[in-house]
Amino acid sequence: MWKYLLKRIALAALILVGVSVLIYMLTMLMPADYIDNQTSAALQSGAMTKEDVQRLKELYGLADKSFTGILKSYSTWLTSTLSGDLGHSFLYGKPVTEVLSDYIWISFAIAFISYILQILIGIPMGIKASVNQYSAYDYSVSVFAMMGASLPSFFLSALLMNVFAIKLGLFPLQGLTTATKIFAADAHFQIFLDKAWHLVLPLAVLTLLGVGGNMKYTRTNMLEVLNSDYIRTARAKGLSEKVVIYKHAFRNTMIPLVTSLSGMLPSLFGGAMITETVFAIPGIGYMALRATQQGDIPFIMGYNMFLAILTVLGMLISDIMYMVVDPRVKLS
Amino acid sequence: MALNTENEKKQNYTDHQDYAETEAEQHFRVISPSRMVAKRFFKSKLSIVGLIMIIFVFVFSFIGPFIVDATWGYKETEVFKIERTTDMVTMAQFTGPDGKVYDYYDKSQTQVLFKAPPSFDHWLGTDTSGFDIFTRLMYGGRISLTISFIVIFIETILGIVLGGLAGYYGKWVDQIIMRVVDIFACLPGMPILLVLSATISSIESIPAEHRIYYLMGFLTLMGWTGVARVVRGQILMLREQEYMMAAETTGIKSINKIMRHLVPNTMPQLIVSATLGLGGIILYESTLSYLGLGVPFPRAAWGSMIALADPSKGQEILANYPNMWVPAGILIVITVLGFSFIGDGLRDAFDPRMKR
Amino acid sequence: MGLLDKLKRGKIEGVDNTTYLTLKDERRISKENNKIIKKYEKENNRKNVSEEEYLTQMMDPANVVEFDNLHTYFFTDVGTVKSVNGVSFDIPQGQIVGVVGESGCGKSVTSLSLMRLVQAPTGQIVSGSIRYQDKDGKCYDITKMPKDRMLKIRGKDIAMIFQEPMTSLNPVFKIGYQMDEVVLLHTEGATPESAKARSIEMLNLVGIAAVEKVYNSYPHELSGGMRQRVMIAMALSCNPRLIIADEPTTALDVTIQAQILELLRDIKEKINGSIMLITHDLGVIAEMVDTVVVMYAGRIIEKGTVREIFHNPKHPYTIGLMKSKPGSHNTKGDRLYSIKGQVPNPINMPNHCYFYNRCDKAMGICSQEYPGMIQFSPTHFAACHLYNEDGSDKSEEEKERR
Secondary structure (H helix, E strand, O other): OHHHHHHHHHHHHHHHHHHHHHHHHHHHHOOOOHHHHHHHHHHHHOOOOHHHHHHHHHHHOOOOOOHHHHHHHHHHHHHHHHOOOOOEOOOOOOEHHHHHHHHHHHHHHHHHHHHHHHHHHHHHHHHHHHHOOOOHHHHHHHHHHHHHHHOOHHHHHHHHHHHHHHHOOOOOOOOOOOOOOOOOOOOHHHHHHHHHHHHHHHHHHHHHHHHHHHHHHHHHHHHHHHOOHHHHHHHHOOOOHHHHHHHHHHHHHHHHHHHHHHHHOHHHHHOOHHHHHHOOOOOHHHHHHHHHHHOOHHHHHHHHHHHHHHHHHHHHHHHHHHHHHOOOOOOO | OOOOOHHHHHHHHHHOHHHHHHHHHHHOOOOOHHHHHHHHHHHOHHHHHHHHHHHHHHHHHHHHHHHHHHHOOOOOOOEOOOOEEEEEEEEEEEEOOOOOEEEEEEEEEEEEOOOOOOOOOOOOOEOOOOEEHHHHHHHHHHHHHHHHHHHHHHHHHHHHHHHHHHHHHOHHHHHHHHHHHHHHHHOOHHHHHHHHHHHHHHOOOOOHHHHHHHHHHHHHHHHHHHHHHHHHHHHHHHHOOHHHHHHHHOOOOHHHHHHHHHHHHHHHHHHHHHHHHHHHHHHHHHHHHHOOOOOOOOOOOHHHHHHOOOHHHOOHHHHHOHHHHHHHHHHHHHHHHHHHHHHHHHHHHHOHHHOO | OHHHHHHHHOOOOOOOOOOOOOHHHHHHHHHHHHHHHHHHHHHHOOOOOOHHHHEOOOOOOOEEEEEEEEEEEEEEOOEEEEEEEEEEEEEEOOOEEEEEOOOOOOHHHHHHHHHOOOOOOOEEEEEEEEEEEOOOOOEEEHHHOOHHHHOOOEOOOEEEEOOOOOOOOOOOOOHHHHHHHHHHHHOOOOOHHHHHHHHHHHHHHOOOOOHHHHHOOOHHHOOHHHHHHHHHHHHHOOOOOEEEEEOOOOOOOHHHHHHHHHHHHHHHHHHOOEEEEEEOOHHHHHHHOOEEEEEEOOEEEEEEEHHHHHHOOOOHHHHHHHHHOOOOOOOOOOOOOOOOOOOOOOEOOOOOOOOHHHOOOOOHHHHOOOOOEEEOOOOOEEEOOOEOOOOOEOOHHHHHHO
């Protein structure tokens, strides 16, 4: 197994190098970088000259846009990245790693809670749909699942905001804290409640969008298992329908479920760009979208690489989980 | 599931007429596979609903603009200035000298030209720029549908070629292509699309109208890997099947082997994944438009119509003008859902064993 | 271009006289099916059914199971498939009954009906009864039994061995767990230890050498033959009164086949139970069974002792079967005998003898009505127009006349 794992990790490293080259090229090709964005007004008013801008660019290593120049700056970037330094974000004025570690947790919290909710809602519904295949329940679950996958997150967000924040006034519209409220420094519980209250709608959006896929995946796999010979054997043993479904069938459905769900874990750190932005939640996705719009190259690079690493990590984890969960895959 | 066409079948019978006749009369009830697929497809109610939804969206977005243009003679960017007076209420909070918080309301009457409510002339009213919303929905749909079909088409071709090469030749060809696929599959889709679109929007030498072509290119680039994987997997599997061995023994050229035997057999899966993919492209496109990186203003796109409701730009539209953004959202859902229904129906129809 | 024309009409005469169903027809059928299925499912899901409702009397107390005019249908979207269409036969205590027939003739569905494991909701027992006598001499009608009561019979009194040992064991549980499960479920006062002891004992009984190792293995670590032994051990662990073996050797190597059959026969002696052996292998039948039931297209066409069936087959289909057995009557160089044609379409069965268009002795009446059962000896029956009510052959002119 170790040999296989090593091979997989080596492959992952290779993929990451490829991804980094691609992302770096693309980012560097952005003609408007942060310097241009910041200085365009000054240039126009004459407060700065083109030479000043050029000097600034050289300072940030953005001046040389030729192929060799990009290659050179890529190798500088790669060496510093390998030593754990992702550079300095222009926009946020902090090291990229610091921005990431500052804003990642709120994104992770939302994503993780929604992930748990998706599991708790999606799997039981999927099982029930598969057991009652072709029933009205089954059809509604399928349609609901497809609806979830068809809704653009920004539209669902707008709908929920309109109904629950504006019309009913149950939840705040945007942000993470109530600006008009001032909490005592030690009122941790109140602050927590306030934040939780702000996160209800974004959580609802993420859960509604994701739960359908979960449901459908459970249903498909469960149906396959329920039609297999060993389920017939379990029934022939005289086991009750409950034991047959929740023990014999579900234990088998667990294999693909656990594999794919554990593979999703790293991506929970990646942030939900659109949803966070619509709800103005200062998570990593929100920060990244702003940085992208402003041309903050070090941050874009760092964030995209971070996402690529999460993806690769997810694939590795699901591979390993597959070996752990399925006894048929040898652990030698 | 072989996808022989009816023609091929007939050809067969005329070739071996006598044999076929007696054999068929004894054993088989002959029905062409394509007819069987069609029948199974139409048996599912969801497929029919999906088909109706897609036909509706197509008629709406492709025929609608012509009707509007012919009847009333305007296009998506025609500005209508409809004067009306509205109450403008501003509200503020302040803390009085007594320490209590007071709400302060100010009501005034203003004249507005835009944002007309739904009326007989403008079924869904006009938007912040005075464009007719109903008409813009049609043009938005045209853009979304065109993009999604072109992207899926190119991406499928690209995927078939590269996946086919990888699967058929194996060895180093396979290694290289599959590693590239791996790399592309690990690219974070949405952020990269944002970077790319931002790049395009800021290159001045690219006219704004051309941006859309680049956008399609990027969407294709992000999507072909899935098709390539499917095709390669299918070919690897099919290569092991007996009929490929049979084709081998007849000594036909390898290109013919691929084109005549392998590709047709991967078609059902490709058709299904392409249909399901159409919805995905529409979602991508509308997200980019929502962020202002898609079709440039003043042209219409469903995503940018919903973006009017972005609360960061003020709550007014989100709260008071659902006619501006809800229809666009509903159309996106109808289209994507329609494609999913059809895709699901096709999958079940092609391979009844795999029934969902 | 005759065939093309026929294709266009969507119908080939002489194959069967059904045209292709239109979409509308299929919709209608599926609607009707839903109604029928709902009715049966409602019946099946009743709770708190009093025992009187399904208590009954055996015809012959020497039998464990009596099938009486059993009908099991599948309500599919293309029409109703009458998989089991009026089957009656007995399984006497301590005997092996063989059920033979081509694939799709309803043998497996008959056995699944006995277990009440017919694939619901499309498959339903429509009418008839299956009488089962338990150890205390009480007799139940299995078709009327409520689901929860049936759980106490399945795996305990009637156990089943399936055709596919490779896929019939749950891949994610160890053999030991799967075996203990049955014992714990059906034995009163069983502890995990006693269950394990029982499982080990059973594994020993079926001739597995490294018992402890097998007990702690996952199914995929065993060969097909081993898995089938495990299945048999599992079936035996609660001392069943009847074991249903549904083609237990079809998926196995020839050498293993003999071992497994030998094992089954031994075990029957040891536990003094009965076996219902389903197979299409006549060699197996000849060696193993006491009585034979020959099924064709959902009906029994002949039944009798193994001697009667093999030495004095009456129905042309049985005669054909005997002839098509390789190595039986053929001399070298002869072509193997095969019965021409195929089983008729299971949907819309004709109302005459189902074997009519394949039978080389077919006569006028055969295309007019389905033959009744004719008794040849106290144990030997066949359904064929070739014979008179008293079992004598019809004379030539009688055949002509009808």
